[in-house]
Amino acid sequence: MARLxxxxxxxxxxxxxxxxxxxxxxxxxxxxxxxxxxxxxVTGLTKTYQVxxxxxxxxxxxxxxxxxxxxxSEIVGLVGESGSGKSTFAxxxxxxxxxxxxxxxxxxxxxxxxxxxxxxxxxxxxxxMIFQDPYTSLDPLHKIRYAVARPLKTFDVAPxxxxxxxxxxxxxxxxxxxxxxxxxxxxxxxxxxxxxxxGVARALAARPSLLLADEPTSMLDVSIRLNIMNMLLxxxxxxxxxxxxxxxxxxxxxxxxxRIAIMYAGHLIEMGPAQDVMSEPRHPYTQLLRRAAPDPASxxxxxxxxxxxxxxxxxxxxxxGCPFAPRCPQARSECRSAxxxxxxxxxxxxxxxxxx
Amino acid sequence: MxxxxxxxxxxxxxxxxxxxxxxxxxxxxxxxDEGEVVGVAGESGCGKTTLANAAAGLLEPPGxxxxxxxxxxxxxxxxxxxxxxxxxxxxxISMVFQASMNxxxxxxxxxxxxxxxxxxxxxxxxDEAMERAREMFDRVKLPRQFLDAYPHQLSGGMRxxxxxxxxxxxxxxxxxxxxxxxxxxxxxxxxxVQMLNELRQDLGFGVxxxxxxxxxxxxxxxKIAIMYAGAIVEEAxxxxxxxxxxHPYTKSLMTAFPPLGSARTRMEGLPGTPPDMRSLPxxxxxxxxxxxxxxxxxxxxxxPEMTDGQAHRVVCHLLDQKGASVG
Numbered sequence: 001m002a003r004l005x006x007x008x009x010x011x012x013x014x015x016x017x018x019x020x021x022x023x024x025x026x027x028x029x030x031x032x033x034x035x036x037x038x039x040x041x042v043t044g045l046t047k048t049y050q051v052x053x054x055x056x057x058x059x060x061x062x063x064x065x066x067x068x069x070x071x072x073s074e075i076v077g078l079v080g081e082s083g084s085g086k087s088t089f090a091x092x093x094x095x096x097x098x099x100x101x102x103x104x105x106x107x108x109x110x111x112x113x114x115x116x117x118x119x120x121x122x123x124x125x126x127x128x129m130i131f132q133d134p135y136t137s138l139d140p141l142h143k144i145r146y147a148v149a150r151p152l153k154t155f156d157v158a159p160x161x162x163x164x165x166x167x168x169x170x171x172x173x174x175x176x177x178x179x180x181x182x183x184x185x186x187x188x189x190x191x192x193x194x195x196x197x198x199g200v201a202r203a204l205a206a207r208p209s210l211l212l213a214d215e216p217t218s219m220l221d222v223s224i225r226l227n228i229m230n231m232l233l234x235x236x237x238x239x240x241x242x243x244x245x246x247x248x249x250x251x252x253x254x255x256x257x258x259r260i261a262i263m264y265a266g267h268l269i270e271m272g273p274a275q276d277v278m279s280e281p282r283h284p285y286t287q288l289l290r291r292a293a294p295d296p297a298s299x300x301x302x303x304x305x306x307x308x309x310x311x312x313x314x315x316x317x318x319x320x321g322c323p324f325a326p327r328c329p330q331a332r333s334e335c336r337s338a339x340x341x342x343x344x345x346x347x348x349x350x351x352x353x354x355x356x
Numbered sequence: 357m358x359x360x361x362x363x364x365x366x367x368x369x370x371x372x373x374x375x376x377x378x379x380x381x382x383x384x385x386x387x388x389d390e391g392e393v394v395g396v397a398g399e400s401g402c403g404k405t406t407l408a409n410a411a412a413g414l415l416e417p418p419g420x421x422x423x424x425x426x427x428x429x430x431x432x433x434x435x436x437x438x439x440x441x442x443x444x445x446x447x448x449i450s451m452v453f454q455a456s457m458n459x460x461x462x463x464x465x466x467x468x469x470x471x472x473x474x475x476x477x478x479x480x481x482x483d484e485a486m487e488r489a490r491e492m493f494d495r496v497k498l499p500r501q502f503l504d505a506y507p508h509q510l511s512g513g514m515r516x517x518x519x520x521x522x523x524x525x526x527x528x529x530x531x532x533x534x535x536x537x538x539x540x541x542x543x544x545x546x547x548x549v550q551m552l553n554e555l556r557q558d559l560g561f562g563v564x565x566x567x568x569x570x571x572x573x574x575x576x577x578x579k580i581a582i583m584y585a586g587a588i589v590e591e592a593x594x595x596x597x598x599x600x601x602x603h604p605y606t607k608s609l610m611t612a613f614p615p616l617g618s619a620r621t622r623m624e625g626l627p628g629t630p631p632d633m634r635s636l637p638x639x640x641x642x643x644x645x646x647x648x649x650x651x652x653x654x655x656x657x658x659x660p661e662m663t664d665g666q667a668h669r670v671v672c673h674l675l676d677q678k679g680a681s682v683g
Contacts (some may be wrong), residue, residue, distance in 0.1 A: 081541040191629060221400045222568050223612050226625030233622075248542060251571075255614035255623075278616065292546035295616045296574035296598055306546050311511060 037108040039210045039242035040070040040093065040127075045102035047088050051316070058316040062088040064266045065102070070210065073236060075243040077257030077274065079250060079289070083312060085266035086246045090212040093244070094129045095120060107209060125155040128203035132215040134195035138187040144171075144198055145183040151205040166205070173238075174201045175231055193224040200231065204239075211235075214246045229256055250293045254278045259348070262286045265313050265323035267339065272349030282351040285324045322353070330355060358430045359387040360530055360562045361411065367423035368403075368410045377420060378634050380406045382586040384424075388530065391556065393563040395577030395594070397570050397609070401630055403586040404566045405454075405534055411564065412451050412532045413441050428530065447477045450523040452516075454535035459519065460507040466518055467503040470525060477526055492521040495555060513544035520552070527559060534566045549576055571613050574598045579667065582606045585631055585641035592668040602670040604646050640673065648674055 045066040052058035063085040070076050080086040092099045095115065104111050111123045128151075131137035138147055148167045152158060158166055171179035174197040187195055196216060203211055213232065217225040229252065235241055245256045253260050253274070260277040262270040262285065270283040281287045291306055310327040313319055319326055325335040334354055342350045366384045371377030380403045388394045396404045409415045411426055413433050426433040428449065433441065453459065461469055470489040471482055479485045490500050496517040507515055516536065523531060533552070537545040553576060556563060567573055573580055574594050581591040582605065590603040601607050608626040628645040637643055643654040654673050662676060663669040 081543065193629075222570070223399050223609065223626040224629075226612055226614070226623055227627075229614075230622070230625065250542070251614045251616045254616065255620065275620070288543060290616075292543045293616055294546075294569065294571040294575055296571050297615050306550050308543055308547050311513070 036072075038069040038071050038105075039074070039107060040068070040244070041103075041105040041108075042066060042068050042089075042093060043103050045089065045092055045104065046100045047085075047092050047097060048100045060315045061266050061318055062315060063092065063099075064318075066263075066266075066268050068261055068268060068271070070242045070244060073240045073242060074259065075233075075236060075245055075257045077245045077247060077253030077260040078263060079247060079253045079260060080263035081248060081312060083265075083315070084263045086248075086263050087214050088266075089263070090129065090214050090244055090246050094127050094212055095123060096129070121155065125157075125206050126208050127210045127212060128206050128208040130196075130199050130203050130211060130213040130216045133219050134192055134199050135187075135219070137199055138195060138202075140187055142186075143183065144176075144185050144187070144190075147187075147198055148201045148205050151202060155206045157205065157207055170201045170204050173204065173235065174198075175227075176201070192220050193228065196220060196228055197231070200228075200235075204235070209242060211241050211243045212246070213243060215248070216245075217252065218247065218249070225252070232256065250278070250289060262289070265318065266315065267323050267352070269324065269353070270351045272346065272351075276346055276349045280346075282345050282349070282356060283324075283353050284328045284330055284355075286351075358427075360390045360392075360429060361386075361388040361564070362427040363387070363407075363411055363424065364427065365424040366407070366410065366426065367421070368406050368415065369420055369422050370418050371420065372418055374422075377422060379422065380586050380633055381410065384583075384586075384588055386581055386588065386591070388562045388564055390529070390562055391560045392579065393553075393556065393565055393577045395565045395567065395573040395580040396583055397567055397573050397580060398583035399568060399630055401633075402583045403633075404583050407583070408451070408532045408534050408564060408566050412449055413445070414451065443477070446473060446523070446528065447526045448528050449530045449532070450526075450528040451532040451534065452520055452523050452536045455539045456516065456519045456536070458515075460515060462507050465504055465506055470503070470522060473522060474525065488525055489521070492525045493518075495524075495558070496521045496551060513540055513548065516540060516544075516548060517551070520548070520555075524555065524559065524561070528561055530562045530564070532564050532566070535568070536565075537572070538567070538569070545572075552576075569613075570609055582609065585636060586633065587641070587671065589642065589672070590668075590670045596668055602668075602675060603642075603672050604648055604674070605642050608645075608647075640671075650674070 045063060047063040049060040049062060050057060051060055066089055078086045078089060088097060091097045093104055099113055106123065106126050111119060115123065145167060148170055149163050152163050152166060168179040171182055176182045176194065176197050190198065217228050220228060232243065233256065236243060245253060247253050257274045259272060260274045261268055262283065264285050270277060270286045277286065281290045288308060313323055313326065321336040321338055322340055325331040328335065332354065340352045340354045342352050343356045344350050345356050363384050363386045366381055367379055368381035369377035369379040384407060386394065396407065398404050410421055415421065421434060460466065467486060467489060471485045474485040489503055493500050493503060498514060498517050498521065502510060510518060537548055540548065565573065565577060577594045579591065580594050580597045581588045582603065584605050590601065590606045597606065601610055611623050612626055614623060626645065631637055631641055631644065637655065639655045639657050640659045643649045646654065649655065650673060659671050659673045660676050661669055661671045
């Protein structure tokens with residue numbers, strides 16, 4: 001199979017000198033998949049919302065039967081456009097939205113879909129979220145010290161006399177040094193990048209095993225995005241954190257992630273090692289995304305026309321079958337009858353498309 | 357031939373009098389030729405939007421032009437009567453703002469908003485106005501029936517197309533695009549950028565494209581100017597700037613976004629933050645963040661402008677020290 005030789009070539013390029021330091025000691029996807037207990041195991045996760053007026057009720061299918069697992073110390077990038085359900089996925093896993101159906105296992109432990117307050121607290125001590133907007137996700141009335149110390153108390157991480165030392169240590173870990181400078185400040189006294197670091201510090205304070213980062217860099221200026229991404233990569237390395245990196249930016253996802261999952265209209269449609277998904281996208285939608293992303297490196301000396309028709313479907317009236325079929329240049333009649341099953345197209349690389 | 361737009365030593369500040377004014381744009385020289393796409397890139401707060409607003413004659417108090425001149429087709433825009441400026445807007449010079457899909461009036465049908473704009477500029481019959489609006493809708497690939505729609509009935513990408521159609525309906529010579537695709541998804545962004553490029557080839561207008569997304573700019577601009585702390589630090593044809601940037605700031609910006617699809621290697625971002633415009637460092641404003649700053653020179657003396665005699669210019673001490681010109 002030509003496919004196998006191609007993928008072995010790309011996997012050898014993964015072992016660049018810098019990668020060894022990033023990935024050397026921690027599980028890479030292949031190992032992580034077969035590892036003992038994944039950090040996160042989600043099956044059939046579904047979220048619907050009731051909308052519309054009386055007499056004309058409608059159901060928004062924000063997320064439809066998503067299966068995704070994240071290995072220990074693995075970073076999975078979840079990529080999709082606005083409204084694709086990627087944030088709903090992260091928020092459902094964090095139980096900020098109550099899932100309609102499905103199972104969520106964290107460290108092998110299933111959480112009930114109607115958890116008690118105690119169960120919920122235990123769940124959140126293991127799963128923490130970093131939000132997109134650092135300008136609104138911190139309480140403006142509280143100092144940084146409060147934001148970071150609060151989870152220590154809520155989740156009973158350590159005796160309270162140790163809290164100041166732990167807060168200092170966490171602030172140092174996220175690069176807010178010296179910590180004493182920041183403890184007494186309010187969010188408005190910090191820049192966007194510094195605020196996002198506080199957001200990460202707050203999440204780390206709960207000592208989670210899984211971080212859900214929902215577009216953590218998209219509100220930040222280009223020049224500081226990379227610094228935040230590097231900090232997250234360092235944290236994975238030093239603390240063995242697992243991470244879901246939700247983004248609409250393919251380049252950012254490929255920089256951060258071991259594996260990439262692509263979402264369209266609430267459906268996961270392709271999943272695989274980041275390099276393989278980037279260099280050989282299989283699903284027609286992934287190929288469309290890949291072509292749409294600015295790519296100066298291969299721009300010069302090449303004149304390409306970008307063809308795209310239609311828009312993502314109305315989530316209250318999803319088309320029968322594959323949600324991408326109405327826009328897909330290669331759609332066949334079978335695409336319009338049922339959502340295609342997962343097919344393997346390479347090592348750990350699978351796609352939900354009848355073309356393979 | 358005179359350039360379409362020429363900015364000469366333009367200074368723009370914010371403040372009510374000379375004493376309290378903070379200068380945001382510091383001595384910008386830039387030209388846009390007919391049919392040319394000139395990109396201006398830089399971090400938030402570098403003055404790129406202020407520059408575009410000033411050049412388009414849209415600066416509102418307390419914004420003030422404190423020095424220099426703006427020549428549009430050879431005429432000094434700073435010294436023409438307000439009414440004449442009003443006539444130039446939309447007809448000759450138009451602007452698409454960031455998130456401008458939200459500038460449409462939500463309680464008016466889109467056709468009325470086209471008619472309103474054209475009435476001001478001497479289109480006398482509504483039939484003619486609608487004929488031109490329909491033609492523009494075809495060009496931006498929006499179905500004509502959406503002229504009768506209210507803005508909320510359109511998606512964000514469609515609204516942005518409608519706004520672009522509105523800004524081009526009087527066939528202006530010069531269009532300012534201030535982050536026109538930043539709020540949009542990547543697929544929509546790509547089709548709008550491609551559409552703008554086709555429109556420019558058909559209609560022949562010049563563009564000043566403002567963005568922080570250098571990777572996008574490299575693909576669409578003929579010429580790129582990099583702005584830092586209110587001044588242009590490097591300017592070159594797009595390909596030359598991408599392949600052989602000379603200013604340390606440009607180099608850092610180039611590595612600030614991860615490339616698509618290449619092997620995963622660790623990249624370092626840009627350390628530090630932009631300077632406070634109220635108290636700029638002496639010498640070169642980039643010195644505190646510059647990895648190759650020369651002590652005693654960069655932090656004391658304003659950097660010289662070096663040029664390769666053609667289109668590439670850099671404002672930096674390093675090239676001066678090497679005794680080499682750019683190129």
